[in-house]
Amino acid sequence: IRSGREKSIYSKNLVPGDIIKLSAGDLVSADCRIIKQVNLQADESILTGESEPVSKTTSVITSQHIPLGDKKNLLFSGTTIVKGRCVAVVIGTGQHTEIGKIASMVQEEEDMTPLQVELKTVGKRIGIICIAVSVIVFAAGILKGNSVAQMLLVAVALAVAAIPEGLPAIVTVSLALGVQKMAKNNAIVRKLSSVETLGGVSVICTDKTGTLTENKMMVRKIYTGLDPVSEYDSYIKKYGKTCSSSDSDSKKDIYPSFKKLDSDLALKLLLDNAVLCNDAYYLDKEQCEIVGDPTEAALIELTDAYSLDKNNMEDLYRRVMEEPFDSIRKMMTTINKIPEGTRGGHDYILFSKGAPEVIMEKCTRIIKDGQIIDMSGSDRDKIIDNNSLLAGKAMRNLGFAFKYLDSLPGEDGIAREENDLVYLGMVGMIDPPRPEVYDAIEKCKKANIKVIMVTGDHKLTATAIGAELGLMEYGGRVIDGLEFDNMTESELEEQIEDIRIFARVSPSNKVAIVDALKKKQHIVAMTGDGINDAPSLKKADIGIAMGIVGTDVSKESSDMILTDDNFATIIKAIKEGRIIYDNLKKFILFLLSCNISEVLIMFVSIVVGDYIFYLITGQRGFLYIPLLPVQILWMNLITDGLPAMALGIDPPEKNIMDRKATKKKEPILSSRRLLMVGWQGLVMTLGALFVYFSAPLLFSDIPHIFQTMVFTTLVITQLFHTYNFRFGDRGIFTRHIFGNKYLNIAVLVSILLQVAIIYIPWFQDVFKTTSLSLDHWLLIAASSIVPVLLINFINEIMYKRRRSGVSY
Numbered sequence: 001i002r003s004g005r006e007k008s009i010y011s012k013n014l015v016p017g018d019i020i021k022l023s024a025g026d027l028v029s030a031d032c033r034i035i036k037q038v039n040l041q042a043d044e045s046i047l048t049g050e051s052e053p054v055s056k057t058t059s060v061i062t063s064q065h066i067p068l069g070d071k072k073n074l075l076f077s078g079t080t081i082v083k084g085r086c087v088a089v090v091i092g093t094g095q096h097t098e099i100g101k102i103a104s105m106v107q108e109e110e111d112m113t114p115l116q117v118e119l120k121t122v123g124k125r126i127g128i129i130c131i132a133v134s135v136i137v138f139a140a141g142i143l144k145g146n147s148v149a150q151m152l153l154v155a156v157a158l159a160v161a162a163i164p165e166g167l168p169a170i171v172t173v174s175l176a177l178g179v180q181k182m183a184k185n186n187a188i189v190r191k192l193s194s195v196e197t198l199g200g201v202s203v204i205c206t207d208k209t210g211t212l213t214e215n216k217m218m219v220r221k222i223y224t225g226l227d228p229v230s231e232y233d234s235y236i237k238k239y240g241k242t243c244s245s246s247d248s249d250s251k252k253d254i255y256p257s258f259k260k261l262d263s264d265l266a267l268k269l270l271l272d273n274a275v276l277c278n279d280a281y282y283l284d285k286e287q288c289e290i291v292g293d294p295t296e297a298a299l300i301e302l303t304d305a306y307s308l309d310k311n312n313m314e315d316l317y318r319r320v321m322e323e324p325f326d327s328i329r330k331m332m333t334t335i336n337k338i339p340e341g342t343r344g345g346h347d348y349i350l351f352s353k354g355a356p357e358v359i360m361e362k363c364t365r366i367i368k369d370g371q372i373i374d375m376s377g378s379d380r381d382k383i384i385d386n387n388s389l390l391a392g393k394a395m396r397n398l399g400f401a402f403k404y405l406d407s408l409p410g411e412d413g414i415a416r417e418e419n420d421l422v423y424l425g426m427v428g429m430i431d432p433p434r435p436e437v438y439d440a441i442e443k444c445k446k447a448n449i450k451v452i453m454v455t456g457d458h459k460l461t462a463t464a465i466g467a468e469l470g471l472m473e474y475g476g477r478v479i480d481g482l483e484f485d486n487m488t489e490s491e492l493e494e495q496i497e498d499i500r501i502f503a504r505v506s507p508s509n510k511v512a513i514v515d516a517l518k519k520k521q522h523i524v525a526m527t528g529d530g531i532n533d534a535p536s537l538k539k540a541d542i543g544i545a546m547g548i549v550g551t552d553v554s555k556e557s558s559d560m561i562l563t564d565d566n567f568a569t570i571i572k573a574i575k576e577g578r579i580i581y582d583n584l585k586k587f588i589l590f591l592l593s594c595n596i597s598e599v600l601i602m603f604v605s606i607v608v609g610d611y612i613f614y615l616i617t618g619q620r621g622f623l624y625i626p627l628l629p630v631q632i633l634w635m636n637l638i639t640d641g642l643p644a645m646a647l648g649i650d651p652p653e654k655n656i657m658d659r660k661a662t663k664k665k666e667p668i669l670s671s672r673r674l675l676m677v678g679w680q681g682l683v684m685t686l687g688a689l690f691v692y693f694s695a696p697l698l699f700s701d702i703p704h705i706f707q708t709m710v711f712t713t714l715v716i717t718q719l720f721h722t723y724n725f726r727f728g729d730r731g732i733f734t735r736h737i738f739g740n741k742y743l744n745i746a747v748l749v750s751i752l753l754q755v756a757i758i759y760i761p762w763f764q765d766v767f768k769t770t771s772l773s774l775d776h777w778l779l780i781a782a783s784s785i786v787p788v789l790l791i792n793f794i795n796e797i798m799y800k801r802r803r804s805g806v807s808y
Contacts, residue, residue, distance in 0.1 A: 001087075016090050022075070023085040031097040032075040032088035034058050039084035039326055044069065046078050046551065047098060047507075047532045048456035052294075053082045055327050067481035067504035068098065068532075069456055078531065102507050105535030106557055115196045115584070118667050119171070130162035133603060140607045150625075154606055157629045161598035164591040165633065166641035171584065174648030178580040186564040187573040188547070194559040196584055197541050198577025200523040200662035201449060204570060205513060205540070207527050208455040208465060210549055211567050213431040217298035221390055221428040224266035225367050226382045266367040270424040271306055273400045274299040275313050277334045277351035282310070295396065298429045320348070323414040330355040331362075333414050335405065346404035350417055356387045356426045359399030363423040372422055379423075386426060394464030395428035430461075433469055440568040441469055448660040449574065452500055454510055454526075454536075459503040466501045476500030484509050492516045510536035521664045525570065527562075528554050544570060571657075579652040585668050586725045587644040589677050592669075594640050594718045596681025601626050601688045601714065613693060624703040626692050626710040628768055634757070639715045639750040643722040646743035650726060683791050684721060687783035688714045694779070704770045708758060709780055711769070715754050716784035719747045724791055 001007075001019040011029035014020070019035070022028065034040070040056040048069040057072045068076075075081075075088055077097040094100050112120075134155040141151035175196065179189045189195055209215050222229040280292025280300050290297040300310060317336040325332035331354025338349055352359060360383050366375045383399075390397050401421035409417050444451050451471055455462050459480045466472050477495070479487075481504040487495070489512070496516040502509065510526070514536050517524045526533075526540035529550040534557040537543030545558035546565040555561055562569050604612075605626045614620050691713045695706040723737055738744050757763035759771055772780075 014090050014093055016092065018090040019087065020090060021085070021087050022081050024081050024083050026081045028075045028077055028079045028081065030077050030090045031092035033091050034073050034075060035087045035089060037084060037086035039328070040081070040086045041083040041327070042075060043080045043082050044076060046530050047076055047102075048530075056084075056086070065482060065485040067456070068506045069504060098507075099531060102531055102535055105507065105511060106538050106553070115171075115668075116193055118669065119167075122669060126162055126164075130159050133162065133599060134158045137603060137606050144610070153629070154602070154625055157625065157627060157632055158599060158602050160629045160632045160636070161602055161627070162595060163636075164595050164640075165636045166644065167588065167591055170587055170591070170641060170644045170648060173645055174580065174583060174587070177649055178576055182560075182573055182576050185572045185576070186547075186562060186566065186569045187576075188561045188563060189559065189573075190555075190561065191559045194542055195577060196581045197523060198525070198560075198574050199579070199581030200664065201525045201542060201574050201577070202661040202664075203450045203452060203517050203522045203524050204444065205452045205454045205510075205517070205524060205526045205536075206567060206570075207529065207533070208453055208457055208462060209431060210529065210546065210565055211527050212437050212453065212469060213433050213465060215431060215549070215565075217294045217396065217429045218432050219298050219302040219427045219429045220395060220432065222267075222270070222302075222425065223386050223427070224264065224270055224425040225423070226379060226386065229267060265370045266424050269367075269402055270400045270427075271303050271308055272313070272317070272349075273351040273353060273402060273424060274427070275303040275308050275310050276317050276319070276336050277332055277353050278310070295398070295429065299398075299427070302427070317349070321408060321414055323418075325354065330358045331418075333418055335408065335414065335417075344404075346406060348405040348408065350403050350405055350414075350421075352401045352418060352421060353398050356383065356397050356399035359401050359421070359426075360384075360423060362418055363401050363421045364419075365421070366423040375423060383423070383426070390426075390428035392460075393428070393430075394458075394461040395430045397426055397428050399426045400424040430464070433465060434566065434568070436566065436568040437469060440571045441471070443571050443657055445470075447574070447657045450522075452502070452513075454502045454505055454513060456505060456532075457503060459501075462501050462503040471500045478503065480504045481506060481509060484512075489516075493519055496520060507532045507535050511539050514539045518664075523661065523664050525574075527567075527570070528558075529565075530554060533557075575652075575657050578656050580648075581662060582652065582656070583648045583650050585673075586650060587647040588668055589673060590647060590722060590725045591636075591640060591644055593677040593680045593684065593721070594635070596677060597684035597688070597714060597718070598627065598632055598635065600681060600685040601692065601710065604685070604689060605692055609692070616693060617697065624706055626688070626707060627714070628707065630767055631707070631711045631769075634767060635711075635715055635718065639754060640718055642746040642750050643719060643743060646740060646746040647722065647725060649742055650740050679794075680721070680724070680791050683787045683794075684714070684717050687717050687787040691779060691783050698779070699776070702770070704768060705772070705776070708769045708772060709776055712754060712758065712772070713780045713783045716751070716780060717787055719750055720784060720788040721791065722747060724788065724795065 001021070006021070014030045018030075020030075020032065028042070034056055035058065037056055037058055041053040042056055044054050054069065054072065056075070059073055061071065061073055074091075075086070076099065077093070078099040092098075092100075095104060137158055138151045138155045141154060142148065172192070175192045178195050179192060182189055182195075206212060219232075222232045278292075278296045278299055280290055280296035282300065283289045283291045285304075288301070290300055292300075303310070316339045319334050319336050321335040323329075323333045331352055333350060333352040335348050335350050338344075338346060352362065360380060363375055365372050366379055367373075387397055387399075401423050403417075403421050405417065441451055453462055453466050453471060459478060463472070463478050466476075466478070472478075477499045478501040479499055480502075484492075484502065484505060492512065493516045496513070497520065502513060505513070510528075510533065514524050514526055518541070523541045525542040525544055526536050527544045527546070528534070528537050529546035531551050531553045533545075534553050537545060537554060537557040537559075542560060543558040545554040545561045547555070547561045547563040548565045550558075550561070550565075560573065602625075610620065688710050692706070692710050695709050699705060722743060726737070726740060726743070757767045758769050764770060
């Protein structure tokens with residue numbers, strides 16, 4: 001409305017101060033303050049994540065700090081009007097809207113993953129070491145009178161030996177195989193580099209609706225008159241839900257005879273009410289797909305559990321009049337024609353359902369022991385107590401009533417007949433936890449992973465679900481958005497470890513929660529499905545979007561998408577992440593120990609080799625270069641690469657989900673592990689050095705034979721050494737050595753390839769090798785096996801010392 005006239009304009013042309021009119025079905029294009037409204041309801045799930053429509057008002061809200069979902073006098077850009085109409089004034093457009101603020105937060109730069117940081121650091125260190133060693137060796141060789149050309153060749157060989165050329169490719173292949181496996185388990189990883197981060201997740205911040213819960217209402221409790229229906233309690237305890245357990249065989253376990261419905265008048269009429277005073281219906285009964293309001297859908301499933309078919313019932317009891325539910329009346333009423341032969345002197349029956357306190361006020365009678373009697377004051381007190389009991393468990397309650405009519409109402413309509421009703425009872429319903437979530441949370445506890453619920457729902461509802469799932473153990477706290485906003489950044493950081501549930505939180509609150517947890521050195525996974533979740537998904541170490549109900553914006557901001565929207569899938573993904581992380585450690589450490597052995601054999605032989613040879617034989621003179629650049633490249637890419645790739649898919653340890661998550665700043669190359677690869681590389685070098693010095697004394701003076709022997713000795717040693725890394729720092733004889741069939745195949749193929757380059761003439765020319773005799777092979781075998789067994793022996797001793805608490 002501009003200049004007092006109504007006109008249609010493009011939404012992009014709206015400016016603050018414009019007056020706009022909206023009605024059911026309209027998309028809100030700007031943040032607005034409501035001026036006038038009639039039965040206005042808006043779907044704000046895009047911002048709050050909660051699927052229930054929000055009733056709006058024109059009332060003034062004086063508080064400056066309230067959760068987004070409680071700002072009932074505002075409409076927000078991107079939301080939808082689902083009911084009613086309104087006139088509103090525009091107060092914000094573009095980046096100055098709530099959804100615009102979210103878009104701004106999403107644009108922040110991403111952090112590198114721990115693996116990316118570590119590989120970058122390792123790369124820099126290897127580069128520095130490579131340059132330093134090459135310069136030292138080159139200078140030493142020149143000072144000893146060797147030619148510049150020869151020492152350049154040696155320097156290049158050292159550079160090749162120091163750099164694990166196959167590492168980037170093996171890391172990528174290992175992560176890709178893990179991603180493929182996760183996809184089969186309903187977790188699609190969008191960013192390859194984030195796979196290993198999953199293994200270190202120590203906190204999961206999860207939404208409630210649809211992730212921890214079913215995202216559909218279900219009747220949990222039935223009261224007929226004043227008393228609970230114990231048979232239904234047993235039904236829920238056994239089956240957990242109604243729709244999928246509604247086959248006749250399952251019902252026979254609890255209901256030997258359905259004649260009880262005929263004898264229990266209150267229960268029969270309550271179920272008739274639930275199915276007839278109801279606009280929901282099955283679209284696909286086999287898939288439990290129901291069209292209609294979630295509350296009414298829950299009633300359809302309830303009546304289905306008692307074998308009441310809605311279509312048959314509506315054919316028998318034809319609806320002739322109705323008064324729909326609205327937020328002012330808080331009740332719905334229908335009048336149905338009673339079929340001939342069952343009228344009992346009455347032609348029509350009126351059913352009402354709604355808020356229990358509203359329904360109770362309309363009632364003057366109640367059914368007790370199958371008889372309709374006057375309702376007493378104590379009866380009313382008991383109904384209020386039952387309502388409060390269920391509400392305290394965060395259930396949404398509905399009361400039911402009826403009365404018989406001899407004729408249809410006149411001009412006054414149904415409202416005139418909504419009095420002197422007979423109270424039937426009430427049902428309590430809730431969005432129940434997914435059955436598999438209980439076990440998933442138990443697995444989290446065993447794995448020392450903290451689960452925090454972060455929801456836009458009310459505190460009472462969130463607390464009830466959290467308590468049922470076991471999130472409130474060990475004195476966990478619950479805070480809502482208002483309390484959150486009153487906390488300083490330092491207070492939040494101090495208290496974050498004790499809080500298990502955050503309710504009624506805003507998008508900026510979620511980002512602050514992730515920030516506080518990351519400052520506590522947690523690796524944080526955050527779930528989300530709406531646009532409002534995008535900033536926190538982006539901020540978290542692992543952002544997890546829902547594939548079914550998730551928006552495109554949330555998916556684009558995430559690192560992983562759950563195709564089944566199931567919390568249990570996250571635990572499976574974390575397990576796979578731990579497996580991948582463990583295997584990354586195995587092959588990275590393996591490759592580095594191999595590279596150290598290659599550098600050491602080159603360094604020792606060139607710098608002090610002639611001196612050692614002089615001490616052994618009394619002869620002076622430069623011996624020979626033990627490895628050529630092309631031979632080192634062969635080892636790094638093929639004979640090391642294939643086994644390393646097989647280590648990347650090594651079967652996991654049985655207790656992998658029973659240990660603590662990897663600490664955020666715990667590097668793969670910790671001081672202890674660097675020491676380990678250092679001494680293991682040194683031990684592997686001993687076998688090759690033995691061949692290097694002994695071959696000229698035992699065999700004819702042909703340098704190519706000596707080089708081939710040293711080359712092959714180091715290859716065989718490294719291949720056997722692969723098995724030492726299958727069990728970390730445990731001995732290889734403590735478990736099944738050959739449990740990884742892919743590693744067995746890789747080692748066998750690598751040995752055959754090594755044999756091929758020794759005996760096939762074309763390969764001999766390329767790799768400068770020569771054929772070896774049986775005597776050569778005997779020396780190679782002894783020099784290869786002994787270092788591997790020695791490493792295994794030392795590993796076992798060190799492991800036992802650590803277990804006994806002795807440091808080394």
